[in-house]
Amino acid sequence: MPKPLKLINPFKPTAGMTPPVLIGREGVIDDFVDGLDKGPGAPSRLMRITGLGGSGKTVLLTQLGDIAADRGWTVVNVSGREPLCASIQEQLAHDTRLRSLDIKISLPVVSAEAHLGGAAEELSFREVLTRATRSLTKHGSGLLITVDEVQDASYEEMATIATSVQYMIREQQDIGLLFAGITTGVLDLxxxxGITFLRRAKAEELASIPTEEVARALRKTIEASGLHIDDDALAYAAG
Known part of the structure; x- marks a missing residue:
């Protein structure tokens, strides 16, 4: 007697993890890809993503980071709920393509030690970011920083990051900064x-996804799983 077919539910609610199907955000993704294609200084490499809680900001950041990583970029993901500069430096220190810098993090001070040519020197956050970005750009790569829950970040740290990124953009280095958060909190930030530069970021507000797009995605996902749904049931599910 054949074993009963085991069906796998294609709809898996997640908290930040990229789902099998990401709908209604194609415009933001296209803008970001366009920014990568156009090179250093492209507007969409500096982006702020806002929306209500549960609107998919974290999922979208993850998707955009994956796109950059697929192109060979180093992607550093941080949250406004952690020490931003220290976390960025620590992640850069462990990037295999940057081992030539031999960066050693000195926590909790926002600085790093880089052993270059046998001599130790203390580097500021800006210098760490500058050396990392220049190295990646030189080797045909780039650095993308994503900051989630940015409404919880300190003004001082965001100002430090913004200033450092701005200098790299002025140098025509390959760098990008995406930050996401609750709309009101981002506007307050x-x-x-000290963060006037961030006001130039391309604004992407995540609105509700039209029912028609939800229905199309549901049907496509269900049929891809070898199942079927009739029109009435689809309308009910999408609504």
Missing amino acids: LNGE
């Missing part, structure tokens, strides 16, 4: 001192 942008009103802070």
